[in-house]
Amino acid sequence: MRAWLLDQFEGLSHLHLVEASDPQPASGEVVLDIQFAALNPADRYLSQGDYPARPPLPHVLGRDGIGTVAALGPGAHQFKIGQQLLILRGDTGVNRWGTFAQRAAVATDSLVIPPDGWTPQQSAAAPLVYLTAYQALTQWGDLPPSIVLITGASGGVGVAAIHLAKAMNHTVVALSRGSTKRQKLLQVGADHVMDPTQANWPKELLERLADRRVDLAVDNIGGPLLPQVIQTMAPGGRISLVGRLAGPVPEFNTAALFFRRLKLGGVAVGTYSRPQAHAAWQAVVQLLAQTGAKPLVDAVFPFDQLPQAFQRLADGPMGKILLKIGI
Numbered sequence: 001m002r003a004w005l006l007d008q009f010e011g012l013s014h015l016h017l018v019e020a021s022d023p024q025p026a027s028g029e030v031v032l033d034i035q036f037a038a039l040n041p042a043d044r045y046l047s048q049g050d051y052p053a054r055p056p057l058p059h060v061l062g063r064d065g066i067g068t069v070a071a072l073g074p075g076a077h078q079f080k081i082g083q084q085l086l087i088l089r090g091d092t093g094v095n096r097w098g099t100f101a102q103r104a105a106v107a108t109d110s111l112v113i114p115p116d117g118w119t120p121q122q123s124a125a126a127p128l129v130y131l132t133a134y135q136a137l138t139q140w141g142d143l144p145p146s147i148v149l150i151t152g153a154s155g156g157v158g159v160a161a162i163h164l165a166k167a168m169n170h171t172v173v174a175l176s177r178g179s180t181k182r183q184k185l186l187q188v189g190a191d192h193v194m195d196p197t198q199a200n201w202p203k204e205l206l207e208r209l210a211d212r213r214v215d216l217a218v219d220n221i222g223g224p225l226l227p228q229v230i231q232t233m234a235p236g237g238r239i240s241l242v243g244r245l246a247g248p249v250p251e252f253n254t255a256a257l258f259f260r261r262l263k264l265g266g267v268a269v270g271t272y273s274r275p276q277a278h279a280a281w282q283a284v285v286q287l288l289a290q291t292g293a294k295p296l297v298d299a300v301f302p303f304d305q306l307p308q309a310f311q312r313l314a315d316g317p318m319g320k321i322l323l324k325i326g327i
Helices: 041-047 120-125 127-138 156-167 179-188 201-208 225-231 274-291 303-315
Strands: 002-006 015-019 029-038 064-072 084-087 103-107 147-150 171-175 192-194 214-219 233-241 263-266 297-302 320-324
Touching: 015 303, 029 084, 029 120, 041 303, 064 103, 064 120, 084 103, 084 120, 120 297, 120 320, 127 156, 127 214, 127 233, 127 274, 147 156, 156 171, 156 179, 156 214, 156 274, 179 192, 192 201, 201 225, 214 225, 225 233, 297 303, 303 320
Parallel strands: 147 171, 147 214, 171 192, 214 233, 233 263, 297 320
Antiparallel strands: 002 015, 029 064, 029 103, 029 320, 064 084
């Protein structure tokens, strides 16, 4: 099979498209012919050595994907040859070879049937970002209808968080830099859209919200934006920390947290057990069915254009970037 192999933990420039041996299914595994795979920032972090996992090299990245069953290992007879299956968050692309290849061996407890009415592209785009958004929105317990702020709202987790927050009856404030993206985010479901490059955006937001403040923030960006997000928080507010696309957070006065008793908490889908991941996925699918929202795909790249696909991801897509691998 053809596969993109990573030969050093020194960045995406060390990816090479090569011929590799087909995977063989072990007990409790199936081999999928991959149709579409989705890119995630975590793939880049792993390639740079900026991720907890250190799989043996060479390694195949790619955590999301959809494909058809090509081979069954012992104990995998709940599935059948030719069946289309979707990969949930697990070891795929982390500690074992992932989906940037024509075939991948996947544990059966990391597989689900794609949701009814979704295209293969929509299905491939969904698992990691929607599970991440769901954890970010629910890790603090059940919230009554609240003000939810989402940074980096045009990215994969950002769009997923808008979809899920709206299905949970929250009022959504979305932050995004591009004017075209901000218009699209209103169509996606955001109630308010702000430009984070404008220095006075926290003050403008508080004016829009009148006597209310943000109850929960989903921060995909980090960096200098986080102290600004803190300015908008209500007493007892919570911030779910998802990403660090803008780099380290600069020094700020921690007293900004004290007197409103703000809480910050990291989001890591890898902490879900397999049963928890399946339960969260079922909740995601049910929430999206309530509103009719579906994953948003920005662009689909041919298999041999993975570097170009990662460049599009770095440029800031509107939704998810996919790699088309099979039919």
